[in-house]
Amino acid sequence: MHDYVNWFRHSTPYINTHRDCTFVVLLPGEAMAHPNFINIIHDVMLLNSLGVRLVLVHGSRPQIEERLKARGLDSRYHNDLRITDLDTLACVMDAVGSLRIAIEARLCTAPSGQRSRLRVVSGNFVTAKPIGVVDGVDFHHTGEVRRIDRKAISQHLDEQSIVLLSSIGYSPTGEVFNLACEDVATSAAAALNADKLILLGPDTGIFDADGQLLRELKPTRATALLKALGNSLPGSLxxxxxxxxxxxxRRSHIVSFAEDGAVLTELFTRDGGGTMVSQEAFEQIRPATIDDVAGLLELLRPLEEAGILVRRSREVLETEIGQFTLIERDSMIIGCAALYPLDDSRSGELACVAIDPDYRHGGRGDQLLASVEAQARKLGLDTLFVLTTRTAHWFRERGFVPSSVERLPAKRASLYNYQRNSKVFEKSIS
Incomplete structure (x- = not known):
């Protein structure tokens, strides 16, 4: 009894810290097949009662394999991704639907003496897109996350509901795609600006080459470990x-789904019980200088080669460097945008918006846009124009409306490249 009271007293600071925080919890299919799963559900319910905003993401890999085997179908993979043809998709939908119902049923079971039930919400919160054809291999209905409906999920969290996401996503054309549960979990955590991502695996955490549990780990130290772990579940986590x-x-936690109370130990004790992966890197938005030209060239080159951005030479960048705003992380340029005031008008052109592919979650594009809009207002501008060939939807989602070449100031309109045929959008910032 004394140990229990002592633990409870020492957990109080963590209870206060976690209240009103958003946690995304990944439950792989292996976790749901383990006898300890019922205890995990009880711990989830406890976190909810302590005021933690919870998003649960569940996987289904072993359950899909069972259904494929039962139907005499083979599992096909390429680059460690499942190829989801129509027959496989039927097994995916069957497995995911059954698991979702099972989780909802478990969460609706009120603990002894508790009359109120938890509210569990699931739905079409994940917009997906097809992976398509890679190396000549058609992935059919295997997809990747395109967008997380952050606003809708946040509204349900505000109402103290638990949001349940599966490894299935939907396209705007009504197609169904099989997704990696890790992709859904990381995308949701980034979109929601989650305080923690909790990943449940078969082991206590991540171990080094000598078999020692790593209590804390920086991503920069993970390269060798990832290579050693390969495509195993711990490696994926x-x-x-x-x-x-x-x-x-800010922090991700890898804990065991086989150990009773592993999640609570990790969250409510000083030393934790698994592996915490944290990134405390310094990141800032700042004006570009001449010393940044080389880094900008490296960031922009892939987008220029893909035809997404207009190619800029080193000489042009050196001349126009004063127009650029950067995101710098650990002395590396990971994002940029340029503002060009347009002559004889109170408008400007937003150009060269780019984010490194490894950092495209977390709202950095929105941060850059907000910074550029603030600069434009200081210059007395009331309208921003943007010309784009491939990212129209991103700008439209942020308040830009379709415009035309005729709406551009005369000097800028005279430079319009009709061969490139960029779409013109504008936004009032007054």
């Missing part, structure tokens, strides 16, 4: 934890 940190999630 560590990769997801590193990706989440790069996406702006």
């Amino acid at each position: 560590l990769k997801a934890a590193c990706k989440a940190c790069d996406g702006g999630v």
